[in-house]
Amino acid sequence: MVSISQPKVPMIDMNDLKPGSDSWVLRCQEVTHALEEYGCFMAIYQGVSKELNKEVFDSIKTLYKLPAETKIKNTSDTPLFGYLGPTHTRPLFESMGIENVTSLDHVQHFANLMWPSGSHHFSENINSYANLVSELENAVKQMVFQSYGVEKYYESYDKSSMTYLLRVNKYKPAKTNESNIATTAIHTDRSFVSILSQNHVNGLEVLTRDDKWVTVEFLPSSFIVMAADGFMAWSNGRLRSAPHRVMMNGQEDRYSIGLFTFKKGVIEIPKEFVDEEHPSRFKSFNHLEYVDHMSKSPVYIDERAIKLFCGT
Numbered sequence: 589m590v591s592i593s594q595p596k597v598p599m600i601d602m603n604d605l606k607p608g609s610d611s612w613v614l615r616c617q618e619v620t621h622a623l624e625e626y627g628c629f630m631a632i633y634q635g636v637s638k639e640l641n642k643e644v645f646d647s648i649k650t651l652y653k654l655p656a657e658t659k660i661k662n663t664s665d666t667p668l669f670g671y672l673g674p675t676h677t678r679p680l681f682e683s684m685g686i687e688n689v690t691s692l693d694h695v696q697h698f699a700n701l702m703w704p705s706g707s708h709h710f711s712e713n714i715n716s717y718a719n720l721v722s723e724l725e726n727a728v729k730q731m732v733f734q735s736y737g738v739e740k741y742y743e744s745y746d747k748s749s750m751t752y753l754l755r756v757n758k759y760k761p762a763k764t765n766e767s768n769i770a771t772t773a774i775h776t777d778r779s780f781v782s783i784l785s786q787n788h789v790n791g792l793e794v795l796t797r798d799d800k801w802v803t804v805e806f807l808p809s810s811f812i813v814m815a816a817d818g819f820m821a822w823s824n825g826r827l828r829s830a831p832h833r834v835m836m837n838g839q840e841d842r843y844s845i846g847l848f849t850f851k852k853g854v855i856e857i858p859k860e861f862v863d864e865e866h867p868s869r870f871k872s873f874n875h876l877e878y879v880d881h882m883s884k885s886p887v888y889i890d891e892r893a894i895k896l897f898c899g900t
């Protein structure tokens with residue numbers, strides 16, 4: 589019998605890593621290689637306990653039961669960072685955003701808008717979840733910087749140098765007469781790094797270098813780590829900002845959570861990345877200006893956006 593193996597995104601165990609240990613050094617290479625080849629990998633990471641994970645997903649289900657007039661109170665100065673309701677072109681999708689989610693005050697502000705008379709442990713849970721996932725994000729950045737020999741720049745990308753947006757998404761199953769393709773359009777993320785998790789319903793697909801769609805089959809305690817436009821440009825194109833989309837095929841609601849990170853201020857392309865063999869492909873740019881510009885005039889939603897904004 590001929591078995592055709594489906595391509596899969598690489599899986600990397602990100603537990604118990606101490607900078608400098610043998611397993612850290614090995615993982616640095618695996619992480620960087622995965623982000624260069626696929627633009628993403630599946631991180632097995634037990635930093636978020638099963639209990640916290642369950643509470644967070646349960647509270648998101650409750651959040652989406654709120655009436656539309658409450659959900660639209662989730663607004664932002666940056667278009668696309670607040671509530672997005674179902675539209676004609678995207679009838680299955682709803683999304684809400686919590687900016688500066690690593691700060692408890694900001695999550696409480698969001699929770700007070702949604703539940704003026706109290707919200708149990710929503711803020712504490714979401715804030716802990718975001719901070720725990722941000723540890724994974726920081727380890728990934730540190731590993732990539734280290735494996736490229738530019739660790740001296742890591743300090744400018746540590747937690748205090750980034751801002752963290754949490755988006756919680758709900759996808760309804762497609763009815764038989766609805767196209768399931770249009771759940772989300774093919775895009776790359778405007779962030780530096782994106783880290784995604786989901787309930788038990790699959791749907792995320794990533795485009796490989798040879799133009800094949802890979803369905804991500806999440807495992808327990810797993811997160812998809814993606815290099816996004818900011819990280820790709822920082823690396824002068826060494827890392828891939830992976831095009832992806834969501835397709836709903838089953839009969840159940842899908843909930844996903846994305847932690848999107850943005851550099852406060854300018855992303856400088858390290859001079860070490862530019863030489864005769866690797867000509868400069870991107871100019872230094874202000875990351876939040878890029879995000880703001882692209883959300884106000886979204887000419888492109890894939891990797892052409894960053895090339896248009898700061899490509900050389």
Ligand SMILES: O=C(O)CCC(=O)C(=O)O
Nearest residue numbers: 757777784792834844846
């Ligand atoms: O829901 C997902 O798995 C992906 C969401 C996504 O691509 C995004 O919010 O940018």
Ligand SMILES: [Fe+2]
Nearest residue numbers: 775776777832
């Ligand atoms: Fe995305």
